[in-house]
Amino acid sequence: MNRTADADAAGTAEAGTPAGAAAAPAPERQAPAPERQAPAPETQAPAPERQVPAPEAQAPDPRRGRPRNAAADTAIIEAVLRMIEDGVSIGELSMERIAREAGVGKATVYRRWPGKSELLLDVMRSLDTDIPPPAGESVRDDLVGIIEFLRIRGLAKRNSALLRTIVTHVKAQPALWREYHETVVQARREVLLSVLRRGMACGEIRTDRDIDLLADLFVGPVLSRAVLHEWADLPPGLAEEIVDTVLYGVRPRV
Known part of the structure; x- marks a missing residue:
């Protein structure tokens, strides 16, 4: 009798028919499932914490090498x-x-x-001095200061066998000579152009001429004597004479 009743109960459960006592344990066996899955987020949570130190570890880039002494x-x-x-x-x-x-x-x-x-090239740069920044009060005085700097520079090159030797070598290397012009020479020219722009803005210099041409008019006499005619004098007062002569010709006409 007992074996028959058990078989009937098993058959009823397999067929899916409602069974009061036999079907009840099923939810109890499945209930722990959420508890076993609950720790899953906890095991993933530390992932961001492990990644945080990565940027700090990479901060000192080893490829940069040691700083120059x-x-x-x-x-x-x-x-x-x-x-x-x-x-x-x-x-x-x-x-x-x-x-x-x-x-x-x-x-x-x-x-x-x-x-x-x-x-x-860097040795030659080390022999260069920076052009003094213009005071910004007088266009004429600022122009005189720039041309005087070039006059003294021309005298230094003329009197220094050391500088002549290095300049001659760098000039023979077109790429290096171009780099020198793009860094040192162009920086000086920009100082001159800034003064000329200020003179145009305040009405002291005419605005109907190319500014690069005007710059050449100021520096041309010094470069001509220092580079093309090394036997020509570069006397004191030359800067004032050049600036006053050129300014007279480039003043706006009333």
Whole structure:
């Protein structure tokens, strides 16, 4: 009797017919399922925490390398100047010899300059002085200051065998000479152009002429004497004479 009743109950459950006591345990067996799944979000939650340190770990970019040592730069450039002053020709200079004279490793020199010509370009820049910023009070006085700077620069080149030697070498390298012009020379020209623009704005200089042509009128006489005619004088007072003469011709006509 008992085995028959059990079989009947099993058959009823399998057929899906309602059974009071037999069907009740099913929800109890499934109830723990949500409890087992509940920790899932907790196991995923730490993921953002593991990713947070990544930017901090990458902050110091190892590819940047060590910062340049200004003292080493100065020692290398001074070593080149010292050797040229002692009569060493440009052809006799080598990166290895420069490194020995400067007291640094050859790799230190090559890390800063790929070759001797690039190094000499920076040596030439080291001999340059920055053009004084215009005071901005008088267009005439600012122009005189710029032309006087060029006059003194021309005298320095004329009187310095060291500077002539380096300039001659850099001039023979078209790419380097262009770079020098695009950085040093063009920066000076921009200072001159800024003063001329101010003169045009305030009515002291005519506005119906190309500003680059006007700039050439001011610097042309000094460059002509310093570069094309190195035997010509660059006397004191030349800057004032040039500026006053050109200003007379470029003043607006009433």
